[in-house]
Amino acid sequence: MHPQPQPDPSQRHALEEEMAVLARDLAQARAELAGVQADLAEAHAQVGSHQMYQLLAANEQLVLDAMRSRGAAESTAELVAELTRTSELDPLTHLPNRLLLADRMAQGMTHARRNHGRLALLFLDLDGFKEINDSRGHLVGDEVLCTVGQCLVDVVRGEDTVCRLGGDEFVLLLTQVAEAADAGLVAEKLQSTLAALAPAGRVPSPVSASIGISVYPDDASNGEGLIDAADRAMYASKRAGGGCHRFFSMLQHSAQERPPAARVAPARQDERSRALRDANERLVLSAMAATAVADQQDQLLKELRDAAKNKDDFLSVLGHELRNPLAPLLTTLDVLRMRGGGYETVEHATMRRHVSHMIRLVDDLQDVARIASGKVDLRMERVSLEHVALQAVAMARPLMEQRRQHFVLHHPAEGISCWGDPVRLTQCVSNLLINASKYTPPGGHVALTVRREGSQALVTVKDDGRGISAAALPDVFNLFFQERVDAGALTDGLGVGLALVRSLVALHGGTVAVSSAGIGLGSEFVIGLPALAEEDRTAPAASGPPPSVPVQPPPRRILIVDDNYDAADLLAELLRLYGHQVWVATHPVAALKMIGTVAPDLALLDIGLPGMDGYELAARIRQVHPDLRLALVALSGYGRAADQDKSQRAGFSAHLVKPVDISALEHVLSSVHAAP
Template sequence: MAAPVTARLNQDAEAALQEREKANILVVDDLQEKHVVFRTILDELGENIVSARSGKEALRYILEKEFAVILLDVNMPDIDGLETASLIRHYKKSAQTPIVFITAYVDELQAKRGYALGAVDYIPSPVVPEVLRSKVRVFVELYRMNRQLQVRAAEREALARSEAARTAAEEAIHRADYLSEVSQQLSRSLDLEHTSRALLDLAVPMLGERAVLVITDGEGGILRSQASSGEGLDGLAPSLQETVAQVLQDRQFQLSQDGGLAAAVFPLASGERVRGALVLLGRREKFDGARVALAREVASRASIAMENARLYSAVQEADRRKNEFLAMLAHELRNPLAPIRNAVHIMQGADVAAPTMHWARDVISRQADHMARLIDDLLDVSRIVQGKVVVKPETMSLVSLIERSVEATMPKLEARTQELALELPEEAVVLDGDSVRLAQVLSNLINNASKFSPIDSRILLRAAWEDGTVRITIKDEGSGIDPAFMPHIFDLFAQADQSLDRSQGGLGIGLTLVKHLVELHGGSVEARSEGPGQGTEVAVTLPGRLAGPDVAPSHVAPSLPPAQPPAPSRILVVDDLMASAETLMTLLEMEGFEVKVANEGVAALRIAEDFRPDVVLLDIGLPGMNGFEVAHKLRNQPASRDALLIALTGYGEAESRTRSAEAGFDFHMVKPADVNLLLSMIANPEEARRARAA
C-alpha cells in the first residue's frame, strides 16, 4: 500500500515542478500589433512569451535562451523569415527547435523551402486563436516531455557513473585490503619456507585457481618447486614448463595457454638475479589487465619478502659459522698454551736436568711456532678479504716451486711416516707468479692431505702441462669429504667436522686462502671426493708455458749469511710491553750485546743521545708518540742517524710496512720475529742492508 502512495506523491511533485517551470515561446514579427495579438492568444497557456521585432533580434535571443517553439513571420523587412530560419538552424542550440511559419499567403515553392529549413507547420494569417493556441500547446508539451527525458537520461547517466565509481572504489578498497594482507603475511616471518607457503595461500583463489612457486639458486638452476595443491613444476604441461624456463631466463612476465588452462608466470627478481617465479593457473578470461596488474604487485612484494628471508638465512648462517670459528679459534690458541705453561712450570723446578731443560725449550719453541702460523693465517685471510694482498710475479720453474713446497712440508710428513710420491712432466715448464704465495698454496694442500690421512699412508702430487696451463693435483688416502659439504669446502671458516671432539685442528681458513691466492694468479682450484673414507683430490690450475732458451733461471731470494759471533754492539730496545722488552734484553745480553731499554718515545730519544746505539729495535704501537714519529726523530739526531732501525711490531699489513719505510726504518719485522734472522741482522748491520738492497 505504501509503494503506490509514494509513487503518486512523486508524480504530484513532478507535476508541480513542471508547472513552476515556464517554457519560452519566441514570437518573431516586425509589426507591434501582431505581438499584442499573439500575447493575448497565448497568455492563457501560462508560458513565457518572448517578442522579437526582427531576425537579428531573434538570433540574439536564441543565443541567450532555449525555446519550446518559434513563431516566425515570413515577410520581414531586413531578414525575412526563411533566411532567419536558415540562420537559426545553424546554431546547435536551436537546430531541433520547432519553427512555425505565420504568413498571409504561401505558395507551393515557398512551402517546400520552408519545410526544407525545418519548419514544422504553416499557420495562415490572420490566425485562428484556438488553432494557434492548441498547436503551440502541443509543441510546449513535446518540449516538456523532451526535457523530462533529458533529465531522466542525465539522472540515469549520473546514477551509472555513481555506481561505477562506487564499484571502482569498492574494488580499490578490496585491492588495498588484499595487498595489506599480503604485506602482513609475507613479512610475518623471515623463514623462507613460511614465506613461500604464505604466498601460495594468498594467491589462491584471489589471483588464480591454482598456484605454483618455483625457487632458483640465483644462477638459473631450479632448487625446488611447490604448489598450492597437487604437484609442483613437474605437474605442469611441457609447454608451460618451457614458459617458466623462459621467464626465469628473460625476467619478463608471460601469459601462456595449454588447452583450456592458462598460466600467468611472474618472475621473482632481486637486483640482477631471478630468485624464482610465481605461476598462476586458471581460465584465460580470469587474467584480465586488472588481475595481472594486481598479481604483478603481489609478485613484487613477494620478491622483497623472499629476498629478506634469504638474506636473513645467510646472516644466520654466517653468524653460526662465526661463532663456531671463534670457539675453534679459542680452542686452537689454548691448545699450544697448555704445553707452553707446563714446560715453563717444569723449567722453574729445582735441579732440572739438562735433557729435560732442552726438551722443555723445544716444546715451547714448537708451540710458539704453531701459534705464530695460526696468527699469520688469520692476518693473511683478513688482508685477502679486504683486497690488500698483492702478488709479486716472477718467472720460476715448476720443478723449483714443487721442491720448495715439498721442503716446507717434509718434517710433518716424516713425523707421520707418510710417503709423498711425485709425478712431474718431462717438459721444462715455467710459471709467472709469486713464488712465496704459490709455495704457500701447495704447502697448505700437502699439509691438509697429511693431516687428514692416516699414518703410513701415501700422498700423490702430480703435475702436468697442457695447452698453456699447469695442473697440479694432490691426492690422499684420507678421510674424504661428505658430498653435502663439498659446495662449502672453500668457504671461510667452513669445516666438515664441527664436533667438540674433532680429531684434527685448524680454523677452517686454509682452503679459503688457497682459493684466493690461486685466483690472484689467474688460476682456479677444485676439490673432488668420492665420499667419507674415500680420500680427497684437490687440483690447482695455473697459467704456464714451456721453458725456452730465453727464460731466465728461477729466481732465488737472497739469503743472509749464517750469524757470526757478534761483535760488541750497543742495542736500544723500545717497547711499552715490559715482558717483551725484558725477554728481548735478556736474549741479546746472553749473545754478548750491550742493551738499554725504553718504554716510551721520549725516553728512547733521551737514551739514544747518550747511548749512541748501533741498532734500535723499535715497537710501533707506543703510548703518546708512536714508533713512526720516534723513528723519524732518531734519524734526525746525530747520535742515532746511522743506527740500524728495525720495526719490531704486531702490525704487519702493507700500510704499516709502507709507513715504516717512509719513517726511516731499515726493516719491518712482525712479532714474534724469527730470532735467528734477527740475531744475524744485528750481528752485521751493513751486510743486512746490502742483502735487503739486493
C-alpha cells in the first residue's frame, strides 16, 4: 500500500477559511429562512383562519339559500299539482269530473278519427238513490256513491274512464270499441255487478241503474253531443222501469224521447237542483283554492327574489371585506419583487401563489350565481399538465404528510399539454388528491399519474383507502352527496367538491370517471381532457417565464386616499419604486386639504372611506378645485359591473378592484390622464 499524501499546511489553512465562510453563509441562510417562515406564518394568520372561516360560513349560507330555494320551488310545484288534481277530480269519489272527461273524450275522438274506430259513452243514473238518502242519511248515500264508483272502475279496462258528473250520475267512456254491441255487453256486466253489491254487504239495499249508450261517430260528432245522446237514451231506460240499458240509435226521434220539463217527476227535479248546488259549491271552493294558491305563489316568489338579492349583497360585502387584507399582502410581494430586480424567491413565489388562490376564491364567491348556472369565466391558455400536477401536489401535500401517507407522481418525460384554465384545472386535481388523502388511512398510498392515450390527456388519482360502494358510485358526482363513512374517516365538507370537479372538467370539454372495487378496496378517479396535437406543443406550455421588471410609465404625481394604513403605505412604496411622486391621505378631509398643496395629476380614491365615501369625495374635489387637471381612479373591493358603471357615472376615469393587480395599475398610470 502506498502512504496517503499529507496536505500542504497552506492548503489546509485555505480549506479551513473556506469552511468558515460556508458556515457563515449557512447561518445567514438559516436566519433568512426563519424570517420567511415567520412571514409565512403571519400571512397565514392574516388570510388563514379568519378569512377561511368567513369563506366556509359564506359557502354554508349559499348552500342553505339553495336548499331553501329548492324547498320553496318544490312546495310551489306541489301546490300547483294539488290544485290541478283537485280541479280534475270529484272531491267525494276521487273519480275524474266533467273537466277531465272532456279532455279524455277529445283525445279518444282524435284517436278514433285517425284510426277509423269507435268509442262509446255510457250515461248511468242510479235507480232509487233518493230513497237511500232520505231513509239512511247523506253519509250513507255518500258511501254508496263511493262504492258504486269503485265498482264501475273494477268492471272497465284500464284505458277506459269512469267519471262522476254529480249527484248519482256517472259516465263511462269506452275507447277503441270494435262494435256498438260491445258497449251493450259492458252495460249488462255493470248491471250484474251492481246487483251483487247488496248480497255481499257492500251497500245497505239493492242498487240498479238506468243506462243510456251513445257511440262516436255514429250518434254525435263532438263530446257534448255524445253526452246529450247518452243522456236521452238513459231517460228511455228510466221510462222502461230502470235496471236496463238503451242505445240512442234505437230510439224513435219523437217527443216521447224525453219527457217535457213540466212532466218530470218532482223527485228528479230535486236531484237535479241538488246536483247543481253541489257543482256550484265545488266551483266556488276551487276558485277560492286557486286564489289562495296564487297568493301563496306570489309570496314565495317575493321571498325567493328577496333571498337572491340578500345573497348577492352578502357576497358583495364579503368579497369587499376579504379583499381588504389581501391588498397589502399582494402589494408587499410586488415591492419585494421590485427590490429583487424583478425576480422572486421561492418563498415569495409560494406566498404569491396562495394569495392569488385566495383572490380567485373571492372572485368565485362574488360570481357564485354564474357558477351555479354553469357560466364560469375560464381564463384559457396552453397548459402543461405536469405543471398542473405539481401545483396540485403542493396544495395537497400538507394533508398527506400530516397523515404520513406514501405519495407517488408519475408523468411522461416529453410532457403533455392541453388548452384550459390552469387555476381551475389545478383546483380539480387538488380536490381529487385531497379527497384521496381524506379517505385513505394514515400510512396508506396515493398516486397521481399523467399520461397520454390517443388524443386524450388523462390525469389519474388512485388510492388504497376506504373505497366506494357499488350503490354509491352513480351518485358520487352529485351535488351535496356524501356516502356514510367509518367513524375514523375525515368527513368535513358539504359534498360539493366532486360536483365542482365534474362541472369544471365538462367546461374544458373533458370527462371525469370513478371506479372502485368496493368498500375497503380503494378508488380511482380519471380526468380526461383533449390533448394538444404535437404541432401545437412546439413551444413550452405556459407555466410562465420568470417575471421581469415592467416598463415603467412616465413619472406621475399621485395622491393615494385610503383608510387602510398598511395598504396605502405599501402601495405608495411600490409606486415610488417605479419613480413616481406619491402622497398618502387616510381621511377624506385631509385629502381635500392636501390636494391644494401638492397638486397631483392622478388620485387613487378608496370608495369605502369613513364619513365621506369616494364618490362624494370626487364630487367635492371637482367643486373645490375646478381648475385642477386631475384624473380620478376608484379603488374598491367591489368589482361587479354595476359598481364599475357607478364609478364611471361619478366621474372616475378607471375602476381598480382590490387587491390591485400590478399590470392593471401600470396600464392605468400609462393611459389615464385628466381631460385638457
